[in-house]
Amino acid sequence: MITAIVTIVMFLVMVSLHEFGHYIVARLLKFKILEYSIGFGPAIFKSEKTEIQYSVRCIPLGGYCKFEGEDEKSTDPAAFNNQPVWKRILVLLAGGVFNIILGFVLFLAIIPATSPMLTNKIDTVVENSYIEQAGIQPGDKIIEINGHKISFYNDIKLYTSDFEKETTAHIKIKRGKEKLSFDIKPTEQMVTQKYLDDGIEYTDSINGKEQTQFFEYSDNVAKDESKIGKTSQTTRYIIGFTPQKEDVTFFNVWGEAWNNTRFVVKLVYQSLWQMLTGTVGVDQMSGPVGIVSEVNSAVKSGSYAWLYVLNLIALLTINLGVFNLLPIPALDGGRLFFMIIELIRRKPIPPEKEGMVHAVGMLLLLALVVYVSFNDIMRLIG
Numbered sequence: 001m002i003t004a005i006v007t008i009v010m011f012l013v014m015v016s017l018h019e020f021g022h023y024i025v026a027r028l029l030k031f032k033i034l035e036y037s038i039g040f041g042p043a044i045f046k047s048e049k050t051e052i053q054y055s056v057r058c059i060p061l062g063g064y065c066k067f068e069g070e071d072e073k074s075t076d077p078a079a080f081n082n083q084p085v086w087k088r089i090l091v092l093l094a095g096g097v098f099n100i101i102l103g104f105v106l107f108l109a110i111i112p113a114t115s116p117m118l119t120n121k122i123d124t125v126v127e128n129s130y131i132e133q134a135g136i137q138p139g140d141k142i143i144e145i146n147g148h149k150i151s152f153y154n155d156i157k158l159y160t161s162d163f164e165k166e167t168t169a170h171i172k173i174k175r176g177k178e179k180l181s182f183d184i185k186p187t188e189q190m191v192t193q194k195y196l197d198d199g200i201e202y203t204d205s206i207n208g209k210e211q212t213q214f215f216e217y218s219d220n221v222a223k224d225e226s227k228i229g230k231t232s233q234t235t236r237y238i239i240g241f242t243p244q245k246e247d248v249t250f251f252n253v254w255g256e257a258w259n260n261t262r263f264v265v266k267l268v269y270q271s272l273w274q275m276l277t278g279t280v281g282v283d284q285m286s287g288p289v290g291i292v293s294e295v296n297s298a299v300k301s302g303s304y305a306w307l308y309v310l311n312l313i314a315l316l317t318i319n320l321g322v323f324n325l326l327p328i329p330a331l332d333g334g335r336l337f338f339m340i341i342e343l344i345r346r347k348p349i350p351p352e353k354e355g356m357v358h359a360v361g362m363l364l365l366l367a368l369v370v371y372v373s374f375n376d377i378m379r380l381i382g
Helices: 002-028 085-113 130-134 153-160 252-276 288-299 302-324 332-345 351-381
Strands: 033-046 053-067 117-125 141-145 169-175 178-184 187-195 199-206 209-216 231-238 241-246
Touching: 002 033, 002 053, 002 085, 002 288, 002 302, 085 252, 085 302, 085 332, 117 153, 130 178, 141 153, 153 252, 252 302, 288 302, 288 351, 332 351
Parallel strands: none
Antiparallel strands: 033 053, 117 141, 117 241, 141 169, 169 178, 187 199, 187 231, 199 209
């Protein structure tokens, strides 16, 4: 029940805020708005005697902002179809931008609760790692990996996620006023987790050298009865260091929240590029079922459940904002694409042709949602 309530509230906040972005920018630009609705389906509440109808509807999984002349021609000068292209572009952009702003605001709340924060400066070099052999030292600041600029710690995770055994990592560091470059092999890290009756035993192996830790079950380490007696093992390739930490202050939290927001945006584009190039299959995507499963895990994560839920909302709302602005038919980005063409051609694409493209796009998106949801269900069953 708690998972269901959290999921509904989460989707309601994300989608309603998205539509509010369209609404508030349209009001500022003097568009004629017919209705701003929270939820779908039959109305529970409708405002009376107001120029814009405000409503709350019975299906609390989103909302919409309806404009005069949005899907049909209108002679009203304030109608959507009679507004200059640049104004329409701003209104469409606002929805996704508001989602990204929500993610930024949530990170402002999350980061102080997780203080101290990790930095891209090296605290200790992992013993037996290749960077130890290369001569990289504690106090060095990582500023670039394989041509990618590093602004904060999560950038390092992003640009090392595809490391493989035979990868050569080109790393630039700053040591005092000096900048140095190193070519190293990623270090192999093998993590084994044994789920015991009284806790979890972690064995961390760095290039074959093992270190074992034991964590008793508590509010921070949740016990999953279905995993007792089982062992899981993962192997990944890392640089091989522990980062320096820095206390969160009123001044540095803004930059860290901005860096986290940019990180999620870059992660979305990287994931899409990996799917387009075949590095990652579409079957690795998660849809509504997968999201509910993640919410359930977050809700059950102990005393810090609220923090995991907020972090999940931040990730999802930024994903929603970025994905919605992609040039995909039926999404805001698809409509923006046609408006940019209109701006270049100085005349609009015939509405019936644009409508056909969006209709086909909607069908394909629905088919993708069904396919992804099926894969989510099969993973849960597995």
